[in-house]
Amino acid sequence: MREPDAEPCCPPLTERPFTAEEAERSARMFKALGDPVRLRLFTAVASHEGGEACVCDISDVGVSQPTVSHHLKKLREAGLLTSERRGTWVFYRVEPSVLAAMGRLLRAPAPA
Amino acid sequence: MREPDAEPCCPPLTERPFTAEEAERSARMFKALGDPVRLRLFTAVASHEGGEACVCDISDVGVSQPTVSHHLKKLREAGLLTSERRGTWVFYRVEPSVLAAMGRLLRAPAPA
DNA sequence: CCCTTGGTTCGATAACTGTCTATGTTGACG
C-alpha cells in the first residue's frame, strides 16, 4: 500500500547472477555511496542524534556548501535520504528501508 | 600475519561519521559495485559453482569482450576479485574478506 | 520593509568513466 519501490529489490549478491534490471537498481544505491563526500554525509546523518541532522550539522566535509547540497540531492535521488524543511533549517534523515535492503544484499551465503 | 589490508577498515555506516580516510577506502568498494555491468559480473562470480568462474562463463552481459575485461580489472583493483590463469582460461573468485567487510559496514544499529 | 542566515539552483569547466575497435599476449594443439 506504500510506494511500489518498497519491494525487496534483490537477492543477496552471492545467491545468483543478477539480471540486468536487478543490477541497474542495486547499482544505483552502491553508486550513490561510491563517493567519499557522500559517504561522509551519509554516515553523519545516519549516526546523528535522533536519526536526523540539519545541513549545518554535517557541512564540514571539506567542500563548498553548494557542493554539499549537490551531494545531498544525489543521496535523495538515490532514495537513501529524505529531507524536510523545518523553519530556517532543512533536516535530512536516513530512509529506514534502505539499510534493511542493503543488509539483505550482503547477507552471507551458507558459511561452508 | 597476512596482508596489511586485512584490517576491519571501517565501523558500521550508522555508528559515527566517517573520517576522510575511512570514507575514501569504503567508497572505493561501493564505487566498484556502482555499475550495473560490474554488479552482474560480480554476482556471476560470487554465485558460480565452486566460488570461481572463468571469464568465458560470465561474459554474457551485453557488452564487448574488452569491456568485460575492463570491468573485471576494476573489480580486481578495488580488491573485490582475484584472478588466476590456468591454462588457456583465467578464473576469477571473490576475495573472501570482502563480503565480511561489507557485512560489517552495513550491520544495523540497535533496532530501537 | 530590508537585512541576515541557511540552503538550493544555475552555468561553466576540468576530470573521470564506459564503451568501442584494433592490436597484443599467452597458451594449447597440430
Added chain:
DNA sequence: CGTCAACATAGACAGTTATCGAACCAAGGG
C-alpha cells in the same frame, strides 16, 4: 613453427560527474 582461442591492453571518443562562484529563494528578526 603456425594457427587458433581466450583475455588483456592501447587509443579514441562521447557522456557523465564533481567542483566552484554567482545568483536565487525562504524564513526570521530589526
